[in-house]
Structures are given as C-alpha cells and as structure tokens.
Amino acid sequence: MSDVATTPRRIGRLDLVGRQLDYWVTVYKRTWRGSAVSSFVMPLLYVTAMGVLLGGFIEQDPSTLEGATTYLAFVAPGLVAAHAMQTATGETMWPVMAMIKWSRTYYAMTATPLRPSDIVAAQLLFVTFRVATACGVFLLVLAAFGVFASPGGLLLAWLAQILIGLAFATVFFAFSAILKNESGFAIVYRLVVIPQFLFSGAFFPIGNLPPTLEWLARLTPLWHGVDLTRMLLLGTVDLPLALVHVAYLGALTVLGWWFAASRLTKRLAL
Amino acid sequence: MSPSQPDTGVKTGQHAAEAPALMVRARELRKAYGDFEAVRGIDVDVRPGEAFGFLGPNGAGKSSTMRMIAAVSPPSGGDLRVLGMDPATQGPEIRSRIGVCPQEDTLDNELNVRDNLVVYGRYFGIPRKEVAERADELLSFVQLADRAKAKVEDLSGGMKRRLTIARSLVNRPDLLLLDEPTTGLDPQARHLLWDRLFRLKQQGVTLVLTTHYMDEAEQLCDRLVVMDAGRIVAEGSPLELIREHSTREVAELRFGVGEHGALAEKVADLAERVEVLPDRLLLYTSDGEEALARVHERGLSPVAFLVRRSTLEDVFLRLTGRTLVD
Ligand SMILES: Nc1ncnc2c1ncn2[C@@H]1O[C@H](COP(=O)(O)OP(=O)(O)OP(=O)(O)O)[C@@H](O)[C@H]1O
Ligand SMILES: [Mg+2]
Numbered sequence: 131m132s133d134v135a136t137t138p139r140r141i142g143r144l145d146l147v148g149r150q151l152d153y154w155v156t157v158y159k160r161t162w163r164g165s166a167v168s169s170f171v172m173p174l175l176y177v178t179a180m181g182v183l184l185g186g187f188i189e190q191d192p193s194t195l196e197g198a199t200t201y202l203a204f205v206a207p208g209l210v211a212a213h214a215m216q217t218a219t220g221e222t223m224w225p226v227m228a229m230i231k232w233s234r235t236y237y238a239m240t241a242t243p244l245r246p247s248d249i250v251a252a253q254l255l256f257v258t259f260r261v262a263t264a265c266g267v268f269l270l271v272l273a274a275f276g277v278f279a280s281p282g283g284l285l286l287a288w289l290a291q292i293l294i295g296l297a298f299a300t301v302f303f304a305f306s307a308i309l310k311n312e313s314g315f316a317i318v319y320r321l322v323v324i325p326q327f328l329f330s331g332a333f334f335p336i337g338n339l340p341p342t343l344e345w346l347a348r349l350t351p352l353w354h355g356v357d358l359t360r361m362l363l364l365g366t367v368d369l370p371l372a373l374v375h376v377a378y379l380g381a382l383t384v385l386g387w388w389f390a391a392s393r394l395t396k397r398l399a400l
Numbered sequence: 401m402s403p404s405q406p407d408t409g410v411k412t413g414q415h416a417a418e419a420p421a422l423m424v425r426a427r428e429l430r431k432a433y434g435d436f437e438a439v440r441g442i443d444v445d446v447r448p449g450e451a452f453g454f455l456g457p458n459g460a461g462k463s464s465t466m467r468m469i470a471a472v473s474p475p476s477g478g479d480l481r482v483l484g485m486d487p488a489t490q491g492p493e494i495r496s497r498i499g500v501c502p503q504e505d506t507l508d509n510e511l512n513v514r515d516n517l518v519v520y521g522r523y524f525g526i527p528r529k530e531v532a533e534r535a536d537e538l539l540s541f542v543q544l545a546d547r548a549k550a551k552v553e554d555l556s557g558g559m560k561r562r563l564t565i566a567r568s569l570v571n572r573p574d575l576l577l578l579d580e581p582t583t584g585l586d587p588q589a590r591h592l593l594w595d596r597l598f599r600l601k602q603q604g605v606t607l608v609l610t611t612h613y614m615d616e617a618e619q620l621c622d623r624l625v626v627m628d629a630g631r632i633v634a635e636g637s638p639l640e641l642i643r644e645h646s647t648r649e650v651a652e653l654r655f656g657v658g659e660h661g662a663l664a665e666k667v668a669d670l671a672e673r674v675e676v677l678p679d680r681l682l683l684y685t686s687d688g689e690e691a692l693a694r695v696h697e698r699g700l701s702p703v704a705f706l707v708r709r710s711t712l713e714d715v716f717l718r719l720t721g722r723t724l725v726d
Contacts, residue, residue: 141492145525152522156511238506240472242523242571243492400433400464400473 143251146244150252157256169217169264173271176209177202180333181275196335197366203277207287207360208332210268214291215352217264218299219323221257223315226306236398246398247391254299254387261295262288279365287362290376294355297379300386301351307393326352354378423448423483423575423606424469430477431464438464440630441478446575451597451607453624455617455712457722460627462610463503466579469608470500483575496524499568503579503610505560507552513563514539514548521570531570538566542596558589565596576600578609582616594619614712626716633719638712645718646710647672649688653681653695653702663700670694675717684714 185201198204229235239249269278269288278284305318329339330352336344347353358375361367424446431439439461446452454462467473468480471487471494480487482494507516514535521531539545542562547555555563561581568576581597582590597620601607611617617624618638626634626641634641651671655663657679664676670691671683681702685691688707695702717723 139493141496141525146492149523149525152528153519156515156519160510233509234504234506235508237472237502238508238520239523241470241495241500241502241506242520243496243525244523245492398472400467 141243143248146248147251147255150239150244150249154252154256158259165260165264166267169213169267170271172213173209173268177206177272177275180209181205194335194337196360197364198360200277202275203364204335204360205333206272206275206277207363208356210265210272210287210291210363211294211352211355211359212327212330212332213268214261214265214294214355215298215323215326217261218257218295218297219302219319221260222253222299222302223306223318224312226253226303227309227312227315230307230397231311236394240398246395250303250387250391250394254296254303254390257299258292258296261299262292265291265295278363283362283365283367287359290355290358290362293376293379293383294351294359297351297355297382297386300383300390302386303390304386304393307390307397326350331356351379351382421448421484422446422481424452424608425481426465426469426478427480428478429465429468429475429480431461431468431473432476437476438630439468442625442627442630442632444625444632446606446608448606449601449604450622451601451609451620453617453621454608454610454627455612455614455621455624455716456610456627457612457716457720459629461630462627463579465627466503466577466608466610470498470577471495496571497574499571499573499576501561501564501568501576501578501581503583505564507560507563507567509551509553511552512548513544513550513552513555516552516563517567517570520567524571526571534570534572538569541569542566543592558585558592561585561589562593562596565593569600573605575606575608578607580610580612582611582613590616614716617712624712626712626719628716628720634715641712641715642710644715646714647684648686648710649684649707650710650714651683651685651688651691651695651707652705653683653692653700654679654704655681655700655702666698666700667691667695673718677723682714682717684710 181202185205188201195201195204236246236249240246266288269284269291272278273284309315329343330336330347330350332352336347336353339347354375358372358379361372422445424444426442426444428441428443429439430437430441442465444465454460454465456462464473468475468487469482471482471491474488483497485494487494508519511519517535517538518531521534522528526534536545536548539548542565544559544562544566547559552560552563565578565581568578578597582593585593594616597607597609607620609620621638623637624635624641625632634645636644653667660676660678660681664674664681667681667683668674671685673684675682675684683691683695692705692707695705713723
C-alpha cells in the first residue's frame with residue numbers, strides 16, 4: 131500500500147465544522163424572515179402585556195422584587211431568558227428529528243467526511259447564532275423602555291443568553307437524538323418547558339412559592355438563567371451566586387454537548 | 401471527472417511479494433442488529449478499476465454490507481479495509497475519497513437541484529468556486545442541466561436518482577458505491593444510468609454496486625458475488641457463474657395452472673436438471689430446441705414455450721432454490 135493510502139492527512143475538527151457553513155446559510159436564508167419578525171414582535175407583545183398592562187395592576191413593594199423598582203423592570207430580564215430557552219429548545223426538537231427521520235439530511239451528511247459530532251457542533255453553532263440574534267433584538271427592544279442599569283450589564287446579559295441557549299440546546303439535542311417519534315416533544319414541552327417558563331422566577335420571585343417548590347425551582351436551569359440575567363441587567367450582581375449560575379449552565383452545556391454527540395453517533399450508525 | 405488515481409496498481413519488481421492493493425478487502429465481515437445477524441461472515445476483494453456487484457434478493461444483506469464499506473455503519477465482526485484504511489478509525493479520510501449513492505434518496509427537498517450538489521460538495525472541503533464549476537459539469541453529465549433551479553420535490557424518480565449519482569461524484573471519488581442505482585426506474589432511465597456508469601468505469605473509477613436485477617449485474621459487473629441470507633453463495637464473473645452453475649440453454653415450458661409438479665417427472669430425463677416454478681417448468685440442457693422437440697414427441701403440449709440462454713437468474717435459482725425478483 132502506498133503512503134497516501136495508509137497515512138492520509140487527518141482532517142481537523144474545525145475544518146469539518148466549517149464545511150457546514152454553506153448549508154446553514156441556505157437554511158437561514160430560507161427562514162430568517164419569519165424568525166426576524168417574531169424576534170421583534172414577541173418582545174413587544176410580552177412587554178406590553180406582562181410588563182406594562184399586567185404590571186400596572188401589581189401593587190409593588192420593591193423589596194420583594196429582587197432589586198427591581200418596577201414590575202416591568204423585574205419581568206423584562208425574565209422574559210429575555212425565557213426567550214433564550216424557547217428559541218434554543220425550538221431549534222433542537224423538531225428540526226433535529228426532521229433531519230434524522232423526515233428529510234434524513236444527517237444521513238446525507240454522514241456519507242461525506244463529516245462525523246455526527248461535527249454535525250452536532252455546527253448545528254449548535256447555528257442555534258447559538260439564532261439565540262444571539264433573537265435575544266439581541268429582544269434586549270434592544272426592552273432597552274428602549276429604559277429598564278436596564280448599564281450598557282456593560284446589557285452586553286454581559288446578552289452573553290448570558292448565549293450560555294442559557296447552549297445549556298438548553300445541547301440537552302434538547304441529545305433528547306431529540308434519542309426520541310423515536312415526535313409525540314415525546316409534546317410531553318416534554320408540557321412537563322419541562324412550560325413549567326420552567328411559568329415557575330422559574332421569570333414572572334414572579336420564586337420566594338412566593340411554597341418552600342419545596344421554591345427549592346425545586348432553584349434546581350431548574352431556567353431559574354439560574356433568569357437570576358443571572360436579572361442581576362446583570364439590574365446591576366445587582368452577587369458575584370459568588372453569579373458564578374454558581376455560570377458554572378451550572380456551563381456544566382449543563384458540556385454534559386449536554388457530549389451526550390448529544392454520542393447519542394447522534396449511536397442513532398446514525400445503523 | 402478523471403479521479404486522482406490512488407496508488408492501487410499491482411506492484412511489480414521488488415515489491416512483487418506484496419499483495420496487490422485492493423479498494424475493498426473484507427474478511428469474515430459481519431453485521432448484527434441486536435440478535436439478528438444480517439451479514440454472516442463474508443470475504444470480499446474489490447480490485448482497482450473493476451465493477452463489482454452484490455447480487456441478491458431482498459434482505460440478503462447487500463445494503464448492510466454497503467453501509468459498512470461506506471464507513472458509516474460499524475462492522476460487528478471481522479476485518480474490513482477500504483482504500484487500505486480502517487473505517488473504524490479513518491472514517492472521514494475514507495469517506496472523502498468515495499462516492500455514495502444510497503438505496504433511499506437523501507436529497508434535500510428544501511434546496512434546489514444545483515444547491516444540493518454545491519452544499520454537498522462543500523462538505524468535502526472543495527472551494528466554492530470549484531464546487532460551482534463541478535456542479536454545472538455534473539448536471540450536464542447526468543442530463544439535468546436544464547433543471548438546475550428546479551425544486552428536488554418536482555423531479556421524477558429517475559431524475560432524483562441521476563441527481564443522487566451526480567452528487568456522489570462531486571468529490572471525484574476513486575470508489576463509487578451504488579446501492580440499487582436503478583430500482584424503480586423505467587427502461588430508458590436505466591439505460592441512461594448504465595451508460596453513465598460505463599463512462600465512469602472507463603475513466604478509472606472503481607464501481608461497487610448492489611442489484612437484484614440479473615440483467616443489470618450482467619451488463620455492468622466484471623465480477624460479482626451472489627448473496628443470500630447474509631452469506632456469499634457464489635462468486636465470479638457473470639459468464640463464469642453461468643458456466644459453473646447452469647447449463648448453456650434453458651427450455652421454459654408453461655402448462656395449465658397446477659400441472660407443473662406432475663409433468664416435471666415426465667420430462668425429468670430430457671434435461672440435466674428440471675426446476676418447477678409455480679407458473680412454468682425450466683429444463684436445463686445444452687440444447688434447448690432438442691429438449692423441446694422431445695417434449696412434443698411425448699405428446700405433451702405446453703400452452704407456451706421458449707428456449708433461451710442461461711442467465712444469472714438461473715444461477716441464483718440453482719444456488720438458493722428461489723427466484724431472485726419476486
Ligand atoms: N437498521 C436495521 N435494524 C435492524 N435490522 C436491519 C437494519 N437494517 C437492515 N436490517 C435487516 O437486515 C437484513 C438485511 O437488510 P439489508 O438492507 O442489508 O438487505 P438488502 O440485501 O439490502 O435488501 P434489499 O434488496 O431489500 O435492499 C434484513 O432482514 C433487514 O430487515
Ligand atoms: Mg438494500
């Protein structure tokens with residue numbers, strides 16, 4: 131055997147991930163209009179309904195609002211973090227299953243030099259991009275209401291959304307790679323996504339919950355995300371706690387990423 | 401489309417003792433799905449430049465074997481080398497030099513015809529400008545140039561198949577894997593595809609294909625293995641296989657429904673071998689006309705009859721007791 135055949139140049143991870151850029155650009159070109167409109171309109175609807183209208187009814191004792199002076203200021207960071215979660219999970223449930231089962235795009239990809247782990251990496255980068263743009267717009271719209279403390283905090287909060295997005299995207303990617311059919315999504319949406327949305331401190335301080343539920347809420351990734359975002363946006367950073375939030379979401383990202391790559395590898399290896 | 405030739409020629413001189421390089425080398429190759437063993441220990445050698453076929457009925461294990469060779473499905477046992485490399489550890493390197501046309505299309509319905517080639521070509525790290533040129537070349541090669549902007553959804557089955565083959569060529573592979581390239585196509589579309597595959601072979605591309613059409617195997621393959629239930633039951637060139645496992649000619653006799661079993665005994669001595677199928681009797685003999693004349697002499701009058709040469713279909717029937725295409 132020739133040397134060419136037995137010791138070919140190894141193709142690097144970055145190279146393999148980069149080769150998928152054109153695919154994701156074409157996907158984005160096809161879908162950006164819809165997502166752009168919703169990422170602009172959604173925050174306006176939420177802020178108007180929850181912050182301004184609902185907030186108008188709420189008798190606020192600022193000491194109960196975790197450092198916020200108005201309900202609008204309290205709820206705005208929660209809405210952003212919840213939006214990060216929803217964007218990330220939305221991009222990693224049906225779309226992942228579609229690429230496994232319906233369009234079978236992953237099978238086309240794995241016939242080329244790409245490995246499942248390269249595919250996961252590229253898709254997670256795309257989801258990160260989606261979260262970054264969606265939450266970036268969301269934050270800018272909210273900033274117009276004058277509820278945030280500082281530009282620096284705003285920037286850090288934006289980075290925090292990327293971390294929140296990754297924590298959810300990696301775990302949900304892994305889940306979708308295991309799931310046999312889409313009925314599992316409805317269950318997970320009702321039992322995991324919606325309860326976190328409602329009870330993880332986005333809309334009211336979790337101190338209002340009974341003690342066991344409060345304790346449970348503190349374990350959810352979204353609470354860590356909401357609390358981190360709120361600290362950064364309101365300028366009430368409690369550094370040790372902030373680091374706990376970052377570590378928690380970071381650990382989830384690493385674990386979820388590893389799990390997603392290994393599950394997709396298993397799923398695609400017929 | 402001249403492939404960058406790998407060093408795959410037979411070595412001479414001081415390296416003569418070395419085995420010639422093989423495009424695919426499998427020993428005792430196995431594939432199990434849970435408890436079920438789909439491939440049960442096969443040995444395969446594919447030489448550079450040849451067209452090699454896997455012929456077998458549904459469920460024989462052809463696609464399972466192809467997916468292992470394509471370095472996407474890990475073998476459950478045995479040894480496999482593709483282009484001299486180990487699929488378990490050098491998957492990306494192997495896949496960058498092979499082209500794959502899977503049994504079920506995996507074209508992207510959301511992209512247009514040309515973008516399917518371009519996006520796929522990018523996965524091989526081919527620069528954008530070059531991949532664009534190759535896409536246009538390949539679309540002409542498979543006669544889809546006028547459909548470049550069409551949606552994949554709107555293509556006919558034969559067009560999709562051609563597009564899949566074009567896509568599998570975008571990296572100028574040394575080895576092309578075609579899993580049932582023409583199943584479901586009309587005769588015209590099949591002949592167009594065969595012609596394209598011939599041309600690739602002339603350019604030096606090694607072809608490995610599966611089929612359950614014996615005429616396709618006879619037309620395209622230099623060498624083939626007959627697979628059944630996960631095992632190789634025969635191996636050789638189409639001609640060798642026919643010579644070895646069948647007679648030169650076959651007389652086919654059709655009688656009334658249900659009569660074939662009983663009549664078989666009456667003509668058994670007229671041929672080397674008689675096969676009873678539900679709808680006809682097959683008399684294997686070196687001289688079909690002669691056998692037919694004797695059948696008539698005995699006062700038997702089949703409602704229909706013909707004499708033909710033996711084909712791989714007969715080889716398969718002989719080896720497995722079953723017909724190939726059901
Ligand atoms: N992913 C899988 N999981 C479980 N069983 C499988 C899987 N793929 C194939 N099989 C089984 O393995 C056997 C061989 O299948 P394979 O697809 O390799 O056959 P084939 O020769 O390609 O058949 P066909 O002509 O129908 O394409 C069949 O019994 C099939 O049901
Ligand atoms: Mg098959």
